[in-house]
Each structure stands twice: as structure tokens, then as C-alpha cells.
Amino acid sequence: MASLPRRTKSRYSELLLSLDGAGTLVDQLVRALRAEIKQANVGARLPPTRTLAKDLGISRNTVITAYGELANEGLIATHFGGGSFVSDLDRSPRTRTDNSGSLPLPAADEPTLSKxxxxLEHLDASPILERPELQFDFRYGLPVVGDFPFQAWTRIVSKRAMIASVSVLGYGESAGYLPLRSELAEYLRRARGIACHPDQIIITNGSQQALDLIARILIDPGDRVVLEEPSYEGARQAFSSVGARIVAVPVDRNGLQVAKLPARSSRCRAVYVTPSHQFPTGAVLSADRRQQLMDWARVHNCFIVEDDYDGELRYDIRPIEAIKGGDTDDQVIYVGTMSKVLFPSLRLGYLVSPRRLRKSLIAAKHVCDRQTPALLQTALSDFMAQGHFNRHLLRARRLCSHRRTALLDAIHQHLGARVMVEGANAGIHVMMWLNDRTANDVPQLVEQAARAGVGIYPITPYFIHAPRGAGLLLGYASMEESMIREGIQRLAGVLAE
Structure with missing residues (x-):
């Protein structure tokens, strides 16, 4: 909620915007833009999302979401690489002819893209692209890669390639390789408390494709989807791309604030959560709230999308059963990935589908890419069946625990009371708040740290409503302990400047 009205006038447009402080920032901005657009000239250019966000002092994600809603309404059009413009409001069909005067052609200024x-043009690329020039890169999302059993993996892949049968070389099941789905079903039963049949599991190209398939079969433009605030940007992109109207519900130290979920009249279609290790804060959804969430979803006839992206990696707390494990109403769609426990470029994820959605999800997978590469599926199945997966997971958990301890000790030694760390009891990253800085200081800090050879990453991309404080995400799983210590020491020097 905005407590005071905000006004801005941009050099990119004749639009004079005023946020009235009523409702969410997205609602305010859509309302203000809609009113002004109707008085503007066709073709008037809207401010770039970064510029408007800066002028109004709000998150760029808020502006992106508002522009997306206006595009859905047909009020603005986006030209690839050229910005957003006021559309012809009567949207009457216009044509032009070729030189002969007989062949109707699209008007030159008609948009060439679908809604x-x-x-998609308003969505940013991943903020965690590799930066090889940085020696001490706290890039999050990378698992333990140096200790991966490459020899065993290479041997399995080579053997599978040599003995590949016609069934592996040809088209396979869209749902995935059955032996792999059976291995995953057994693993989920043992490690995550989920009792499911292999037929409920669908293999995807990473968890991102799983989210995309879910969004496509559940959401029509204008449908509401609840996301945590802050939340994983990939989920927001998947739902926003199909025209969902995002409802941001804040999290605290006990996870999603279920009491703030919208009323039944909002007609939400899905609620996306990361309950085992909330991304990015690291909060764990409490048992009481898990039950409240299940009750809310049942009453509202709404699906829960449970993203268990790193639920296997826990340190100071006992393993917590996935929400799907207690899903007696079959209303939870469970999403898992191999990116955090094996390696991201493998691009193997999976989902556990409610029975009533299975047919539609498999059909969506078939339309999207028919199937995930069979060679990798067969290799992963063998890797799990031969015990390599479980052994690697145990080693990775032990190494992550040591590196986490090194990180926390270094932060305590070099930064002390100047920072506050959250989400350190699980996963492969922590969130660190800088107590004596503001969010506006972070871009300059990122540049200063890079000059010192240190890669740090702001939390702002994960907020729909911009945070007031200065926060960083620090990944540690892929770094040696000595590198972690020196990296934090260098960061402390940057913060002391």
C-alpha cells in the first residue's frame, strides 16, 4: 500500500501520472495509466519501465506488471526492441495496399506480436548469469559442482549412448521415461514424505518448464494467482506470461502470511509457495500455516503449486515433510528439480500432478516439446538406481554445511552487527540485510564489489513492491571455504568505504 500520492512527468511521453495511494501499487499505476492513455495521442511513447519506476520511486517489477495488464486490455502496444506506445483505442482494422493497389497488407504500425x-517483452533475463571475471562470486543457484561424481556420470552416459535402443532413439512418452519416474516416486516417498504413483510424475526440462505447463493449463488472462512477496522471479514470469494478475502476499519468519490471502470473491486459480525454504528469505512455512493454506485452497477451489527447489538440503532443522505429503484433497502440484542437487545444465525437473490434471499436463508437455531428451532420462535413472544420487546428496549436504558455517563465521567476524542474515538453516544461499544502507545504495555497491573481484546480488528483482532496505543474496555451495572467507573480507572492505 502506498501511504502518499506520487506524481511524475516523463520526457518520453505526454502522460502525467499520479498514484492516489488506494490499493496495491500495481492497481494504482494501471488506474493512472489507463486514465491518461485515453486522453493521449495514438502512438505516444510510454516511459521505459526502468525510467518510470525510478521517477515514481517504485519497483520496476510493479511497472512491468502494470504494462502487461494494459497490453492485455489492448491499450498499449509493444514494438520489439522499440518500447511501448499508446494503441489506437478504437482498434478498427486498417489496411494498406501494395504498389498495384489491390493486395491488402497489414498497416505498417500494427503490432506484429501476439499479446x-x-x-514477454517486459520480462527480464535471469539476474544470475555467470560472471567469470569475478574471483569471489557469491552467485546463488549453483549447487556443489566440484565434488560431483563425474566419472560415474560419464560412464553411465557413455554406456547408455552405446547401447541405445530404437525406443531411446525414437519418440518416447511425453510424461517421461518410466524407470526414472519409478525411481523418483521411491525417492519422494523416502525423502519428502510423498506417496505417489509413477504415473503421477511428469518429467520436464527443469522446474521452469513445469511452472510454464502449470500456468498454461490453469490460467486465462486476468485470472488471479497468489505469489509470495518476495518470490522466485521465474514463477512470476511463468504466470505473468499467460496474463495472470499477480496477488502478492507477504512472508515473515514463519513463511507465507496465510491470514492475508485474498477473499473468495477474488477467484484465485493458484497459489505458488516455496514452503520448505522460502525463496529468497529462507523462511520455513510453519505447520499451522501449512494446514491453514490447505484449508484455504480447499474452500476457494484453488490449486497449491509447491516448489520444493532445495528441500533436500537442511542443516540446523529437522527435515520437513512436503505439503504434498499431506495432500488428502489432491490439490497440490509438487514441483522438483535436479538443478540444485546435481547441476543446472542437466535441465531435468519433474512435477507430481493431481490426478484430475494429469491428462492436461501431459498434453501440454506434448505440445510444448513432445518429450524431455531420453538419453539424459535413462542416464539419470541408472545414476539413481546404482546409488550414486543418494551418495552424492549426502556428500553435498555435508560440504554445504561446512561452507555455510564458513560463510556465517566470516560474516560475523568481518561484518558483525552491520548486517542481519536470514534463511541460513537450509538451502544453498542466505539473504543478508545491510543495516546501515538503503536499497538505493545497492547498485553502486554491486559495482564497487565487482571492482574488488566480489560478485554480490541484490534482492530487488524478487519483490513486486520495492523493499526499503538494502538486501543481498549470497550463494555459497559452489565456493571453497577459503574463497568464501576472503570474499566476505573483501566485501567488508567495500562496505567500509
Whole structure:
């Protein structure tokens, strides 16, 4: 909620915007833009999302979401690489002719992209792209890679490639390789408390494709989807791309604040949560709130999308059963990935589908890419069946625990009371708040740290409503302990400047 009205006038447009302080920032901005657009000239250019966000002092994600809603309404059009413009409000068909005067052609200024395509233009690429020039890169999302059993994996892949049968070389099941689905079903039963049949599991190209398939079969433009605030940007992109209206519900130290979920009249179609290790804060959804969430979803006829992206890696707390494990109403769609326990470029994820959605999800997978590469599926199945997966997971958990301890000790030694760390009891990253800085200081800090050879990453991309404080995400799983210590020492020097 905005407590005071905000006004801005941009050099990119004749639009004079005023946020009235009523409702969410997205609602305010859509309302203000809609009113001004109707008085503007067709073709007037809207401010770039970064510029408008800066002028109004709000998150760029808020502006992106508002522009997406206006594009859905047909009020603005986006030209690829050229910005967003006021559309012809009467949207009457216009044509032009070729030189002969007989062949109707599209008007030169008509958008060439669908609404889906225009929505995608407002989405940013991943903020965690590799930065090889940095010696001490706290890039999050990378698992333990140096200790991965490459010899065993290479041997399995080579053997599978040599003995590949016609069934592996040809088309396979869209749901995935059955032996792999059976291995995953047994693993989920043992490690995550989920009792499911292999037929409920669908193999995907990473968890991102799983989220995309879920969004496509559940959401129509304008449908509401609840996301945690802050939340994983990949989930927000998947749901926003199909025209969902995002409802941001804040999290605290006990996870999603279920009491703040919208009323039944909002007609939400899905609620996306990361309950085992909330991304990015690291909070664990309490047992009481888990039950409240299940009750809310049942009453509202709403699906829960449970993203268990690193639920296997826990340190100071006992393993917590997945929400799907207690899903007696079959209303939870469970999403898992191998990116955090094996390696991201493998691009193997999976979902556990409610029985009533299975047919639609498999059909969506078939339309999208028919199947995930069979060679990798067969290799992973063998890797799990031969025990390599479980052994690697145990080693990775032990190494992550040591590296986490090194990180926390270094932060305590070099930064002390100047920072506050959250989410350190699980996963492969922590969130660190800088007590004596503001969010506006972070871009300059990122540049200063890079000059010192240290890679740090702001939390702002994960908020729909910009945070007031200065926060960083620090990944540690892929770094040696000595590198972690020196990296934090260098960061402390940057913060002392």
C-alpha cells in the first residue's frame, strides 16, 4: 500500500501520472495509466519501465506488471526492441495496399506480436548469469559442482549412448521415461514424505518448464494467482506470461502470511509457495500455516503449486515433510528439480500432478516439446538406481554445511552487527540485510564489489513492491571455504568505504 500520492512527468511521453495511494501499487499505476492513455495521442511513447519506476520511486517489477495488464486490455502496444506506445483505442482494422493497389497488407504500425509475445517483452533475463571475471562470486543457484561424481556420470552416459535402443532413439512418452519416474516416486516417498504413483510424475526440462505447463493449463488472462512477496522471479514470469494478475502476499519468519490471502470473491486459480525454504528469505512455512493454506485452497477451489527447489538440503532443522505429503484433497502440484542437487545444465525437473490434471499436463508437455531428451532420462535413472544420487546428496549436504558455517563465521567476524542474515538453516544461499544502507545504495555497491573481484546480488528483482532496505543474496555451495572467507573480507572492505 502506498501511504502518499506520487506524481511524475516523463520526457518520453505526454502522460502525467499520479498514484492516489488506494490499493496495491500495481492497481494504482494501471488506474493512472489507463486514465491518461485515453486522453493521449495514438502512438505516444510510454516511459521505459526502468525510467518510470525510478521517477515514481517504485519497483520496476510493479511497472512491468502494470504494462502487461494494459497490453492485455489492448491499450498499449509493444514494438520489439522499440518500447511501448499508446494503441489506437478504437482498434478498427486498417489496411494498406501494395504498389498495384489491390493486395491488402497489414498497416505498417500494427503490432506484429501476439499479446503473449508482447507480455514477454517486459520480462527480464535471469539476474544470475555467470560472471567469470569475478574471483569471489557469491552467485546463488549453483549447487556443489566440484565434488560431483563425474566419472560415474560419464560412464553411465557413455554406456547408455552405446547401447541405445530404437525406443531411446525414437519418440518416447511425453510424461517421461518410466524407470526414472519409478525411481523418483521411491525417492519422494523416502525423502519428502510423498506417496505417489509413477504415473503421477511428469518429467520436464527443469522446474521452469513445469511452472510454464502449470500456468498454461490453469490460467486465462486476468485470472488471479497468489505469489509470495518476495518470490522466485521465474514463477512470476511463468504466470505473468499467460496474463495472470499477480496477488502478492507477504512472508515473515514463519513463511507465507496465510491470514492475508485474498477473499473468495477474488477467484484465485493458484497459489505458488516455496514452503520448505522460502525463496529468497529462507523462511520455513510453519505447520499451522501449512494446514491453514490447505484449508484455504480447499474452500476457494484453488490449486497449491509447491516448489520444493532445495528441500533436500537442511542443516540446523529437522527435515520437513512436503505439503504434498499431506495432500488428502489432491490439490497440490509438487514441483522438483535436479538443478540444485546435481547441476543446472542437466535441465531435468519433474512435477507430481493431481490426478484430475494429469491428462492436461501431459498434453501440454506434448505440445510444448513432445518429450524431455531420453538419453539424459535413462542416464539419470541408472545414476539413481546404482546409488550414486543418494551418495552424492549426502556428500553435498555435508560440504554445504561446512561452507555455510564458513560463510556465517566470516560474516560475523568481518561484518558483525552491520548486517542481519536470514534463511541460513537450509538451502544453498542466505539473504543478508545491510543495516546501515538503503536499497538505493545497492547498485553502486554491486559495482564497487565487482571492482574488488566480489560478485554480490541484490534482492530487488524478487519483490513486486520495492523493499526499503538494502538486501543481498549470497550463494555459497559452489565456493571453497577459503574463497568464501576472503570474499566476505573483501566485501567488508567495500562496505567500509
Amino acid at each position: 503473449f509475445g508482447r507480455r
